[in-house]
């Protein structure tokens with residue numbers, strides 16, 4: 001899950017895009033980029049690193065113009081090289097750039113077709129470069145010197161016909177404006193907002209509404225699944241449904257972990273959905289463990305705080321902040337590689353002894369994926385003198401790979417894969433263990449918007465809503481992206497197709 005942003009302003013957009021990306025930083029910490037448009041020229045700055053490290057004051061001055069797009073990356077395909085940072089750019093037709101959140105599940109097949117039939121070369125191993133080239137091909141096929149909005153929407157319809165998987169993207173077309181579109185299942189989030197200024201209306205498209213909030217934009221609405229929104233250079237908004245049979249089935253893991261709690265996603269407050277997850281879990285504890293001896297509920301910061309709060313309220317047990325988080329360390333789960341994830345838990349979280357000594361504690365996390373956090377945290381709680389250490393997860397066991405934009409490619413890396421709850425409890429070393437039921441998780445989110453037809457719950461139930469995921473696909477994904485494979489392949493960074501590095505070499 002990367003973060004994307006796009007804007008057509010009445011004045012320079014560089015600072016707003018930068019600020020918006022810092023607010024979306026929780027969606028990707030590996031690379032960042034901005035591309036702007038000014039009087040027929042495009043300006044690009046992208047590199048590996050956090051937003052604050054990628055853009056110097058000088059870079060910002062060079063990002064000229066009132067129109068632009070931006071991206072923060074958490075890779076799910078390709079490699080970690082800076083050549084795969086986004087936005088991507090292709091010069092024909094018109095000069096198009098694109099930033100993508102999600103993952104294409106038929107990337108290999110499209111790449112072949114792009115080469116053999118459309119005579120297009122893909123220079124990286126990123127699926128986002130493929131998505132851009134499909135769009136460029138569809139637009140180029142019209143063979144027009146000038147296109148109009150309906151041509152642009154027609155090209156998005158072409159993307160929906162050719163691409164499978166999850167994609168929420170923004171694109172900038174040189175001389176035309178900024179486009180946002182979402183896959184026909186609406187797996188990854190995308191919304192847009194407006195801000196009225198003395199000189200006219202400005203529009204912004206973003207992965208999460210929190211980016212609009214912070215910049216003073218009013219949320220207009222979510223982009224519908226399959227829909228495209230286009231803001232032309234005069235700041236006029238055009239929208240059109242571009243898919244044949246769209247249906248809203250957003251990724252439920254956005255609500256569990258990925259999104260910021262102060263965002264609205266598909267009309268559901270992420271914060272309120274997490275409070276409800278906590279209440280649901282409290283009720284399960286009351287049902288199945290009425291005579292519990294929990295003295296204190298302690299969240300594992302940051303994400304689980306919200307659900308732990310209402311879990312404690314509903315259980316009528318004291319809530320305490322027992323771990324203090326180092327605010328200068330990012331999110332562990334989206335770090336590349338198990339070694340760095342392992343190290344960062346200790347550096348990031350430190351216990352307050354008095355909240356643990358001689359107490360029976362219930363540690364609450366939003367989810368357990370590889371078990372990196374839970375194993376170390378339980379050990380810390382014990383070393384700090386806790387009597388009993390119980391563990392609760394506000395999401396069900398994560399047992400299956402994600403193929404739509406979350407980097408969980410290998411089932412065998414998932415703690416819960418092939419294990420029952422008792423087996424998981426033993427591995428993480430807890431005295432007791434409780435997981436949310438999937439049905440309750442769905443209820444907790446859907447209560448915010450009962451128009452949501454379904455969710456992508458694939459990492460919990462192994463059902464892939466795009467219908468194209470076979471056992472062979474999952475095996476190939478694992479062979480390509482499992483931790484140790486990537487470690488061996490990438491070691492440092494870069495790969496043979498890394499143009500940026502080739503050029504930089506003496």
Ligand SMILES: O=P(O)(O)OC[C@H]1O[C@H](OP(=O)(O)OP(=O)(O)O)[C@H](O)[C@@H]1O
Nearest residue numbers: 302303331332333368369370371372373
């Ligand atoms: O089982 P694991 O593989 O450890 O993954 C799950 C953990 O990772 C995430 O925390 P993270 O540190 O990424 O972010 P947070 O500070 O937002 O909670 C999540 O909130 C869990 O704590």
Ligand SMILES: NC(=O)CC[C@H](N)C(=O)O
Nearest residue numbers: 001002075076077101102
């Ligand atoms: N997490 C994402 O959305 C990743 C986008 C794209 N697949 C990449 O790897 O760069």
Ligand SMILES: [Mg+2]
Nearest residue numbers: 300301302303
């Ligand atoms: Mg966490």
